[in-house]
């Protein structure tokens with residue numbers, strides 16, 4: 251995959267959980283303060299220009315129309331110029347504000363994703379991916395909106411102060427009359443948001459529900475079809491969609507009740523200004539221009555008062571979203587890296603010493619397991635389902651840390667290796683390989699992005715993948731469908747083996763990695779592995795006799811412990827439990843000679 255040049259996040263979140271959410275977000279805002287302050291200053295300048303316009307209209311009317319002393323064209327021209335200036339300033343203010351918003355969002359997204367990537371298997375065992383997606387999108391958006399639009403709305407609210415000051419300087423009594431409806435607007439604005447807010451939350455939650463149903467059914471479409479579950483799943487979606495419809499309708503009802511009230515209050519304000527202002531004009535205490543200008547001010551004052559409610563609700567939503575984001579960021583990765591530790595020369599010796607391991611949910615994985623695998627050995631791990639075979643590989647690659655005992659690689663505890671070195675030395679191919687929706691070349695080169703085509707092909711040849719890849723329309727450049735579903739199970743496994751081989755690890759763990767490959771191909775893969783990279787330690791979780799036949803040594807695992815160790819023939823003769831496990835695998839294949 252080509253490296254995309256990117257900028258690192260400029261700042262993160264304050265790590266102190268005792269601080270308020272805004273204080274914790276402060277470093278982010280500070281990192282982008284230049285942009286934000288520029289935008290706010292510009293926005294303020296735009297407001298100053300904006301409040302001048304009604305005043306100019308007032309002077310224009312009184313001067314050019316009533317007194318007939320000034321030139322109408324001059325006033326009209328001046329107003330037009332101010333409008334253009336305000337337009338340009340607003341354009342720039344908006345541009346800077348949006349840039350701040352997206353820069354902040356970029357940082358936040360990278361910080362969250364970077365943290366997610368550092369989290370270990372145990373974390374992903376606990377959390378739900380749908381929930382994480384939502385945190386990574388809508389929660390980040392909610393925080394970003396409040397951090398950038400919040401200050402901007404506050405600046406816009408200052409227009410109320412500026413306009414009021416100007417009105418007082420023109421006509422104090424009329425200024426008070428013009429402001430009369432504002433407190434009502436502010437109070438109703440807050441009430442409206444309070445009424446609508448829970449419903450908008452409900453809409454969000456229910457939309458997420460629909461997304462989960464759609465997502466699961468698209469991911470699991472093969473199962474749905476296999477069990478003819480289409481109609482049932484359509485009904486499930488209809489139920490979820492109905493809940494969204496109800497929430498939207500309730501929202502619409504609330505809005506249609508509140509919005510006309512909010513829209514009509516300003517008209518009451520206009521009527522009051524016309525009545526009181528008109529009487530003052532008739533009595534000679536005000537000019538016609540003043541009444542017209544105050545009309546504009548009344549309209550100009552509405553939005554800030556209306557937005558008060560919005561900003562309060564945005565703040566509440568952002569606080570809840572921020573808390574959910576912080577919950578992720580505050581979860582420290584439980585697999586810690588010893589970046590600067592020195593690693594011994596790689597030989598490929600693996601030793602598990604009285605290893606105990608309990609999964610985060612309390613399930614016992616290994617229970618005092620002792621195992622020594624010499625460099626270059628090929629060992630098959632055999633055992634009933636759930637006996638702990640895969641767990642051994644996961645602990646050797648340090649996807650989890652042991653709860654007791656030690657896993658040693660070349661005599662050094664795996665916890666004392668830099669993680670990158672360890673993962674280079676212990677290659678693992680899971681039984682259900684995951685392929686990315688990129689080309690086969692890029693899938694194979696995932697662990698060595700700089701590898702050239704020859705190296706990729708060599709790995710594919712060794713994994714028995716070259717032949718079928720060449721037959722694909724675009725060969726190695728063929729882009730596989732999501733999760734590699736355009737390939738067969740056996741083909742996906744071979745690509746995954748090639749991916750592990752390209753890294754050329756001294757210890758290779760094949761976790762039932764050839765289960766979907768037919769016996770002949772499996773044999774070929776192992777033959778080429780043997781020939782190509784002799785001296786590699788290979789640990790195979792094996793269910794099939796054919797796979798077991800490739801091993802120098804067989805280790806029988808039961809209840810998280812080693813119960814027997816020897817050759818296939820030896821165990822068959824001496825260990826009844828071995829024969830039982832083999833019988834349970836339902837394999838009727840012969841061991842290759």
Ligand SMILES: Nc1ncnc2c1ncn2[C@@H]1O[C@H](COP(=O)(O)OP(=O)(O)OP(=O)(O)O)[C@@H](O)[C@H]1O
Pocket residue numbers: 375609610611613614615633634635636637638639640641642791
């Ligand atoms: N992520 C996990 N969270 C909780 N328990 C787990 C997890 N993975 C495995 N286990 C449990 O740990 C035990 C050992 O599992 P492991 O996957 O090592 O078995 P296995 O011998 O490889 O089985 P199989 O042959 O079926 O793959 C089982 O009881 C299993 O249910």
